[in-house]
Amino acid sequence: MIAPDSLRILWSFARPHRRALGGGLLLALAASAMGLATPMVTKQVLDALDDGTSLRGPVLALLGLLVVGAVLYCVEWILLGTIGERVVLEARESMVRRFFRATVPAITARPPGELVTRAVSDTVLLREAASSSVSGLINGVVMLVGTLVLMSVLDLVLLGTTVAAVLVVVLLFGVLMPAIAKAQERAQEHVGRVGGTLEGALRAIRTVKASGAEDRQAERIAEDARASARHGIRAVRLEATAWTIAWTGVQLAVILILGVGAWRVSEGHLEISSLIAFLLYAFGLMEPLTELSQDLTALQSGIAAAERIKAVEQLAQEGQEGHGGHGGDAPRTAVPDRGTGGPVIEVRGVTAAYGPEREPAVRGLDLALPRRGHVAIVGPSGAGKTTVFSLLLRFLEPRRGELLLDGVPYERHGHAAVRARLAYVEQDTPVVPGTLRDNLLYSRPDAGEAELRRVLADVRLAEKVASLPDGLDTELSSAAVSGGERQRIALARALLREPDVLLLDEATAQLDALTEAAVHDCVRRRAREGAVVTIAHRLSTVVDADLIVLMESGRIRAQGTHDELLAADGLYRSLVAALRMADGAPTT
Numbered sequence: 001m002i003a004p005d006s007l008r009i010l011w012s013f014a015r016p017h018r019r020a021l022g023g024g025l026l027l028a029l030a031a032s033a034m035g036l037a038t039p040m041v042t043k044q045v046l047d048a049l050d051d052g053t054s055l056r057g058p059v060l061a062l063l064g065l066l067v068v069g070a071v072l073y074c075v076e077w078i079l080l081g082t083i084g085e086r087v088v089l090e091a092r093e094s095m096v097r098r099f100f101r102a103t104v105p106a107i108t109a110r111p112p113g114e115l116v117t118r119a120v121s122d123t124v125l126l127r128e129a130a131s132s133s134v135s136g137l138i139n140g141v142v143m144l145v146g147t148l149v150l151m152s153v154l155d156l157v158l159l160g161t162t163v164a165a166v167l168v169v170v171l172l173f174g175v176l177m178p179a180i181a182k183a184q185e186r187a188q189e190h191v192g193r194v195g196g197t198l199e200g201a202l203r204a205i206r207t208v209k210a211s212g213a214e215d216r217q218a219e220r221i222a223e224d225a226r227a228s229a230r231h232g233i234r235a236v237r238l239e240a241t242a243w244t245i246a247w248t249g250v251q252l253a254v255i256l257i258l259g260v261g262a263w264r265v266s267e268g269h270l271e272i273s274s275l276i277a278f279l280l281y282a283f284g285l286m287e288p289l290t291e292l293s294q295d296l297t298a299l300q301s302g303i304a305a306a307e308r309i310k311a312v313e314q315l316a317q318e319g320q321e322g323h324g325g326h327g328g329d330a331p332r333t334a335v336p337d338r339g340t341g342g343p344v345i346e347v348r349g350v351t352a353a354y355g356p357e358r359e360p361a362v363r364g365l366d367l368a369l370p371r372r373g374h375v376a377i378v379g380p381s382g383a384g385k386t387t388v389f390s391l392l393l394r395f396l397e398p399r400r401g402e403l404l405l406d407g408v409p410y411e412r413h414g415h416a417a418v419r420a421r422l423a424y425v426e427q428d429t430p431v432v433p434g435t436l437r438d439n440l441l442y443s444r445p446d447a448g449e450a451e452l453r454r455v456l457a458d459v460r461l462a463e464k465v466a467s468l469p470d471g472l473d474t475e476l477s478s479a480a481v482s483g484g485e486r487q488r489i490a491l492a493r494a495l496l497r498e499p500d501v502l503l504l505d506e507a508t509a510q511l512d513a514l515t516e517a518a519v520h521d522c523v524r525r526r527a528r529e530g531a532v533v534t535i536a537h538r539l540s541t542v543v544d545a546d547l548i549v550l551m552e553s554g555r556i557r558a559q560g561t562h563d564e565l566l567a568a569d570g571l572y573r574s575l576v577a578a579l580r581m582a583d584g585a586p587t588t
Contacts, residue, residue: 006303009310013091014130017083024083025135027076032143034069035287036150039280041065043154046273084131088123095119095312102315104395105354111196118312121191122305129302136295143288147281154278155270158257162282165253166289169246173293176242181300183235188304190228197221242293250286257282318394318415342407343368344421344500344531345392350401352391360399361387362554369501374527374544376536378575379551385535387554389503392533394418423494427505427535429486436465437472439489444497455495458522459488488519495522501531506538520544539579548572 014021044058099107099115107115144166151159201208201217208217257279264270347367353360362384369375377385390396391403394415403410410418423443432439440452452472456462464485468474481489494502504523520540526532527546536542543562550558550565550572558569565572 006307010126010129010134010299010303010306012310013087013126013306014134016090017086017131020079020083021131021135024076024080024132025138027072027079028135028139029142031069031072031076032139032146034065034072035284036143036146038062038065039277039284040150042280043273043277046276047271050273080132080135084127087130088127091123091126091309092119095123095309098312098315098317101317103318103397104390106316109355111200113194113196113199114192115312116199117192117195118308121195122188122308125188125301125305126309127302128298129306133295133299133302136291137299140288140291140295144285144292147285147288151278151281154274154281155261155264157264158261158270158275158278161256161260162253162285165249165256166285169249169289172245172249173242173296176238176245177296177300180235180238180242180297181304183231183238184297184301185304187228187231187235188301188308190224190231192308193224194221194228197224239297246289246293247286250282250289253285254279254282319411342371344371344406345369346404346407347388347391348402348404350391350398350403352387352396352398354396360554362391365391365401365556367549367556369531369533370547371500371531372528373546374523374532374534375547375549376534376542376545377549377551378536378542378572379557380571380575382553383551384554385551386505388551389424389505389533389535392501392503393422393424421500422503423497423499423501424503425487425490425494425505429483429490431476431481431486431489434476435470435473436468436476436489439476440472440493440496442493447496451496455492458495458518459492460518461485461488461492491519491522495526499530501533502526504532504534506535506541516540537579539576542576542579550575 041058041061045055045062048055048058095115096119099119148159148163148166151162198221201221208214261270261275261278265272265275346369347365350365351360351363365384365388367388377388379385387396391398394410405413405418405421432442437452440455441447453462456465465471476489491504494504502523523532523534524544534541534545536545536548542548545562548560548562548565549556550569552571557571558565560568562576566576
């Protein structure tokens with residue numbers, strides 16, 4: 001049985017279109033009425049032949065029923081099909097917006113492929129259930145009841161024979177439908193797993209190949225695909241059984257009707273025209289039964305999909321305050337009272353974790369970022385360096401403590417307002433789908449051509465762009481540019497924004513020496529105008545910094561200049577020695 005809560009979830013998608021759905025239902029009922037009237041008019045044709053009266057009226061009535069029924073059916077199909085596509089569009093738009101407004105931990109806790117499957121595959125299953133299945137069920141019930149009522153008008157004995165056959169079919173359907181629904185739900189779950197695992201594996205295709213794991217990875221994905229197929233085949237077998245039972249039941253009913261009806265005609269209890277009309281209804285009985293079974297199957301699949309889609313609403317969302325809550329699309333408006341003397345950002349006693357049940361990633365952080373200058377954050381793996389960036393960008397909220405921008409708590413600025421003051425270059429530096437120009441303008445759409453050329457020259461990409469077939473309008477993909485070029489594109493995008501605080505997660509890791517030197521010049525120039533914070537894995541970055549923050553086990557261990565820390569801290573000396581070896585410099 002279908003739970004009321006499940007129906008309410010499905011109705012939440014259909015509710016905005018209830019008037020159009022009501023119109024579609026009325027059209028369907030009207031078209032069904034045309035079909036129900038046809039056997040009765042056929043009886044009139046036969047009676048006219050027997051009586052020798054004119055056939056003109058009954059034949060014209062049959063033609064009228066055919067034409068009107070066809071028009072009504074066509075309009076209903078177009079209307080419900082349009083509603084279905086709109087339901088899919090609205091569900092996809094809602095999900096996509098929720099994905100991008102969700103908190104980073106909420107999104108990264110799930111495989112991206114699983115989320116994609118919900119937006120692409122589940123919405124297709126939702127289409128029929130939210131648009132035509134409910135009206136189809138109502139129409140099917142009305143047609144079934146109408147057929148039985150008109151049969152009762154023709155002959156009650158034959159009706160009893162028909163009802164007995166129909167009850168057997170309905171009972172068997174009631175037994176099989178829950179199993180069909182469960183099999184379809186399990187199949188779709190495994191489809192989501194296939195999408196999630198495949199998406200992750202394709203992202204790591206180089207690692208897969210380098211590890212010689214092609215067959216093993218393919219087997220893992222194929223196992224979920226086989227599980228989906230097993231459940232899908234089970235659903236198909238159950239559906240086939242249900243359909244066979246329905247078809248056999250109707251055919252047996254027709255044979256019984258023909259036998260009993262012939263006997264009643266021979267006894268003079270039934271006219272031949274009534275028997276033929278009754279047989280037409282019996283043959284037509286398959287249509288409402290078919291419609292009911294199809295719509296029940298689609299409804300159950302759609303409800304399962306609707307529940308998975310609705311689960312997206314449970315993703316924790318970032319606050320909608322501040323510039324409408326649209327993240328990078330926030331206007332670059334001036335913020336009054338930014339101050340000139342105090343730090344641009346302060347971190348006060350912050351403890352943060354990546355989940356309510358998780359151990360804190362950082363504890364008791366106290367940090368002040370000056371308005372100008374270069375701050376390098378160093379420390380061993382797992383020290384909490386990336387978590388600091390997540391806190392500054394509001395990807396992660398503190399469990400205790402607070403962050404302040406211009407002396408005002410982050411909460412009073414809102415997510416978008418904070419990020420409008422920052423620019424971020426990730427370590428992996430993904431390429432945004434689109435052209436090179438799209439990538440550069442991603443965080444500042446109003447930048448002019450001269451500004452684009454300037455930042456490209458700063459990161460030594462001007463010659464590369466000049467060599468591209470369409471220049472700035474060349475389509476990019478991760479495979480079309482090297483790792484170093486991706487880093488420089490990301491850095492150019494960040495510099496174009498002219499942020500108050502530039503966050504660099506080792507933005508020179510994949511650059512050659514000459515390009516790295518040019519990028520360091522850019523960083524130095526930026527540090528004279530605003531704050532630059534770098535997660536440093538290279539000695540050149542550390543030595544250049546005005547302030548170095550040394551982290552260990554989620555805490556700030558020490559702060560100072562390179563020379564100060566080198567003289568005072570053993571861990572820092574060990575890190576510097578490791579960086580020297582990594583850079584090929586003498587350890588001295």
